Amino acid sequence: SKVSVIGLGYIGLPTAAIFAREGTEVIGVDINQAAVDTINKGEIHIVEPGLREVVRHTVAEHKLRATTQPEAADAFVIAVPTPFTENRDGDLSYIRAAAEAIAPVLKTGNLIVLESTSPVGTTEKMEHWLAAARPDLKFPSEYGDSADVLVAYCPERVLPGKVMDELVQNDRIVGGLSKASSEAAGDLYSIFLKGNCLKTNARTAEMAKLTENSFRDVNIAFANELSLVCDELNINVWELIRLANRHPRVNILQPGPGVGGHCIAVDPWFIVSSAPKTAKLIRTAREVNDSKPLWVLNRVLETLTRVAAQKQKSISELTVTCMGLAFKPNIDDLRESPALAIAKEIAAKHSGTTYVVEPHIKADANPVEGAKLVEIDFGLKHADVAVLLVDHNEFKAISRGEIEHLAWIDTRGLMDH
Ligand code: SAJ
Numbered sequence: 396s397k398v399s400v401i402g403l404g405y406i407g408l409p410t411a412a413i414f415a416r417e418g419t420e421v422i423g424v425d426i427n428q429a430a431v432d433t434i435n436k437g438e439i440h441i442v443e444p445g446l447r448e449v450v451r452h453t454v455a456e457h458k459l460r461a462t463t464q465p466e467a468a469d470a471f472v473i474a475v476p477t478p479f480t481e482n483r484d485g486d487l488s489y490i491r492a493a494a495e496a497i498a499p500v501l502k503t504g505n506l507i508v509l510e511s512t513s514p515v516g517t518t519e520k521m522e523h524w525l526a527a528a529r530p531d532l533k534f535p536s537e538y539g540d541s542a543d544v545l546v547a548y549c550p551e552r553v554l555p556g557k558v559m560d561e562l563v564q565n566d567r568i569v570g571g572l573s574k575a576s577s578e579a580a581g582d583l584y585s586i587f588l589k590g591n592c593l594k595t596n597a598r599t600a601e602m603a604k605l606t607e608n609s610f611r612d613v614n615i616a617f618a619n620e621l622s623l624v625c626d627e628l629n630i631n632v633w634e635l636i637r638l639a640n641r642h643p644r645v646n647i648l649q650p651g652p653g654v655g656g657h658c659i660a661v662d663p664w665f666i667v668s669s670a671p672k673t674a675k676l677i678r679t680a681r682e683v684n685d686s687k688p689l690w691v692l693n694r695v696l697e698t699l700t701r702v703a704a705q706k707q708k709s710i711s712e713l714t715v716t717c718m719g720l721a722f723k724p725n726i727d728d729l730r731e732s733p734a735l736a737i738a739k740e741i742a743a744k745h746s747g748t749t750y751v752v753e754p755h756i757k758a759d760a761n762p763v764e765g766a767k768l769v770e771i772d773f774g775l776k777h778a779d780v781a782v783l784l785v786d787h788n789e790f791k792a793i794s795r796g797e798i799e800h801l802a803w804i805d806t807r808g809l810m811d812h
Pocket residue numbers: 512551552553554555607608611615648649650651652653654655656657658659722723724
């Protein structure tokens with residue numbers, strides 16, 4: 396069988412490569428000509444451990460090929476972005492464009508699977524766009540199991556950095572617009588899936604993806620709120636959580652400088668925008684997590700005032716070092732990173748010197764205007780105030796002796812673990 400993957404990004408390219416590794420003929424489609432050319436040379440345009448080898452091998456074996464023009468296939472997997480809009484909803488224009496691009500090559504018997512994280516009801520909208528372009532074909536919402544084509548929603552739930560492993564191992568939800576659609580989508584993923592395939596309808600599958608990330612967001616918000624309460628009550632939140640988690644039914648997550656990445660900080664809004672009056676807890680959790688960077692910034696500014704008074708210096712004579720910029724440990728991903736946002740604000744507001752330390756990016760790629768990217772030792776040695784924003788492994792080796800001379804603001808509890 397022939398599978399076409401539309402959108403060759405962080406999810407689409409690994410998915411295409413893994414189908415091809417199993418011997419399936421895969422046509423990857425992307426509007427980005429440069430990405431298409433890179434892939435056809437057996438190279439990759441994104442960072443994901445283990446991906447390069449599989450792309451190189453499957454391209455060389457003529458199992459994987461990329462193009463900008465959709466071609467006929469047996470199954471189409473759509474993995475295009477659904478960017479966050481100003482009114483906190485998903486922008487479905489890429490899904491619509493993908494649907495309209497494949498519509499002319501659709502044939503009876505084809506399966507179309509949407510993977511993009513989307514608000515509830517998007518798969519039905521995609522079907523509507525396909526149907527509008529192909530009035531000659533029967534679609535499942537109207538014709539059920541006697542439709543000409545099959546349509547399903549199948550979210551990915553892989554963790555960046557572990558995509559090649561999690562794509563194969565994780566359980567997978569498939570939600571069809573008809574029973575036959577769910578069955579066909581299950582058969583498609585069984586080509587490479589080692590985890591279980593869980594079948595449901597499309598709306599439930601859409602909501603499941605949003606629910607998983609909202610669950611994590613709400614639980615991180617609980618930890619972040621605790622960190623503010625503990626600060627007021629003069630309690631060490633890290634010790635508190637460690638102790639509370641010894642209860643057999645308590646499992647609190649870790650507070651931090653806020654929630655970053657392009658999923659957990661976004662997906663809950665898709666639920667809120669669909670049920671604005673009802674989704675109160677989910678909305679509040681988003682607000683709690685989104686307010687954490689400002690709280691950290693204010694802590695830094697207050698600390699600068701206090702240290703200036705202690706040292707009888709002006710604030711402009713003090714140096715702040717920001718430790719870490721990525722949105723989570725041990726990666727170089729800066730997307731929606733609260734650490735980056737905080738560092739930028741400090742560099743903009745602080746009248747003295749600001750240093751940033753980020754072992755995962757190169758000195759000439761420093762994204763913080765007004766700050767200098769420096770090594771860990773240098774940054775600590777010259778700082779009056781240091782704020783730990785990401786618990787990278789590189790920072791775990793910092794000893795108490797190295798931070799004795801400075802005011803240490805630890806948003807991740809690194810020194811308490
Ligand atoms: N964070 C905390 N405290 C914690 C855990 C995380 O502050 O205890 C912060 C991190 O520092 C980071 C943010 O949350 O800023 C998100 O990081 P993450 O590791 O929780 O998740 P992502 O965004 O890398 O990936 C998530 C995953 N979803 C879940 O774990 C429910 C992944 O499985 C999804 O596939 C991915 O979102 C996605 O693409 O939706």
